[in-house]
Amino acid sequence: MSITPLMPVYPRSPFRPVRGEHCHLIGEDGRRYLDFAAGIAVNILGHSHPHLIGAIQRQAATLMHVSNLYGSPQGEHLAQRLVDLTFADTVFFTNSGAEAVECAIKTARAYHSHAGADHRHELITFSNAFHGRTMATISASNQEKMHKGFRPLLPGFRYVEFDDLAGAEAAIGPNTAGFLVEPIQGEGGIRPASQAFLRGLRRLADQHDLLLLLDEVQCGVARSGTFYAYEQYGITPDILATAKGIGGGFPLGACLATEKAARGMGPGTHGSTYGGNPLAMAAGEAVLDIVANEEFLASVRARSERLRGQLEQFIGNYPEIFVDVRGRGLLLGMKLKPEARSFVGYLRDEHQLLTVSGGDNTMRIVPPLVIDDSHIDEFLARLSAGAAAWQPRAVAP
Numbered sequence: 571m572s573i574t575p576l577m578p579v580y581p582r583s584p585f586r587p588v589r590g591e592h593c594h595l596i597g598e599d600g601r602r603y604l605d606f607a608a609g610i611a612v613n614i615l616g617h618s619h620p621h622l623i624g625a626i627q628r629q630a631a632t633l634m635h636v637s638n639l640y641g642s643p644q645g646e647h648l649a650q651r652l653v654d655l656t657f658a659d660t661v662f663f664t665n666s667g668a669e670a671v672e673c674a675i676k677t678a679r680a681y682h683s684h685a686g687a688d689h690r691h692e693l694i695t696f697s698n699a700f701h702g703r704t705m706a707t708i709s710a711s712n713q714e715k716m717h718k719g720f721r722p723l724l725p726g727f728r729y730v731e732f733d734d735l736a737g738a739e740a741a742i743g744p745n746t747a748g749f750l751v752e753p754i755q756g757e758g759g760i761r762p763a764s765q766a767f768l769r770g771l772r773r774l775a776d777q778h779d780l781l782l783l784l785d786e787v788q789c790g791v792a793r794s795g796t797f798y799a800y801e802q803y804g805i806t807p808d809i810l811a812t813a814k815g816i817g818g819g820f821p822l823g824a825c826l827a828t829e830k831a832a833r834g835m836g837p838g839t840h841g842s843t844y845g846g847n848p849l850a851m852a853a854g855e856a857v858l859d860i861v862a863n864e865e866f867l868a869s870v871r872a873r874s875e876r877l878r879g880q881l882e883q884f885i886g887n888y889p890e891i892f893v894d895v896r897g898r899g900l901l902l903g904m905k906l907k908p909e910a911r912s913f914v915g916y917l918r919d920e921h922q923l924l925t926v927s928g929g930d931n932t933m934r935i936v937p938p939l940v941i942d943d944s945h946i947d948e949f950l951a952r953l954s955a956g957a958a959a960w961q962p963r964a965v966a967p
């Protein structure tokens with residue numbers, strides 16, 4: 571037997587974290603790493619946040635799980651908070667981002683089916699999108715690396731270039747149900763949609779009775795500098811998928827929708843055994859207690875400006891490594907030169923600095939949202955040391 575007990579689907583790095591302290595991780599070997607990866611944009615309160623720990627501990631000792639057979643005071647409360655904070659009228663809780671997107675897709679299909687238009691099942695999606703790893707969510711992305719070996723894909727998705735409004739309009743046909751798009755592509759390389767693009771999709775949706783589905787699994791929950799990124803575009807979606815940061819590290823996601831968009835989602839149409847269980851609700855409540863206020867959001871924007879300004883100055887010194895700085899809020903990226911592909915791993919292993927590699931040869935900088943200036947200084951110090959000592963090496967194709 572040569573397969574590992576952990577199914578070997580991840581090319582895992584040699585770093586083996588065993589403990590978290592605020593914005594740092596401690597490895598099995600005792601070394602301290604600065605964590606600007608945050609579990610891939612998940613640990614928005616950092617590690618070991620006392621308010622989150624306390625909420626989870628108290629709820630675990632009170633009631634962890636009962637299923638969705640019964641009334642849920644915990645679920646009703648968190649759903650009401652999300653309704654009050656956003657465009658939405660109703661919320662379905664999930665355990666992951668992919669499930670939140672699945673619910674968004676089903677809600678969109680049910681919307682048209684409810685009107686007797688079952689043929690209107692096709693979602694227009696965009697190049698280099700990432701929506702998760704289930705069959706429906708890989709089918710929603712055009713990325714070949716996620717399709718290989720898993721065909722046949724689910725029908726009902728049509729791909730258009732990201733940020734190409736004319737292409738999106740041209741793709742509308744009699745079977746179109748709506749658009750599914752990340753306002754800021756995360757995995758695809760930290761690419762914010764333009765104002766004209768998102769506003770244009772909203773307008774097209776209104777003109778053609780289509781639904782606008784936003785995937786804010788990565789850019790949502792204060793990460794972009796507003797509670798949800800759509801707020802920066804002066805539009806609202808019909809349906810939105812959220813996850814990652816919303817549980818602060820506890821597995822939690824949600825599909826938010828307007829009353830109109832959710833018209834097809836009656837009793838028995840959808841479900842999840844764990845979804846919205848009291849323990850997950852306690853985690854979500856604790857996260858919102860900290861981040862869902864203007865003061866916190868303003869602090870994210872201030873940290874973003876400081877970090878981004880310093881990065882923009884910094885990259886000028888190392889044109890052989892960096893191409894540009896991109897993103898919004900604390901969802902930032904540095905595009906790397908092709909020959910600097912291994913820079914993320916090098917920073918991790920040689921300078922104890924954690925970031926995340928992404929598409930378009932981009933290094934994702936997604937720290938906990940609770941960083942202060944000292945963490946930004948430490949980030950710059952480690953990044954500078956790394957860049958100064960970096961030797962481009964040949965990378966295997």
Ligand SMILES: *Cc1c(COP(=O)(O)O)cnc(C)c1O
Binds near residue numbers: 703
């Ligand atoms: C991470 C991510 C997902 C998938 O979330 P999982 O929790 O891994 O299922 C979906 N959409 C976007 C934009 C993401 O970044």
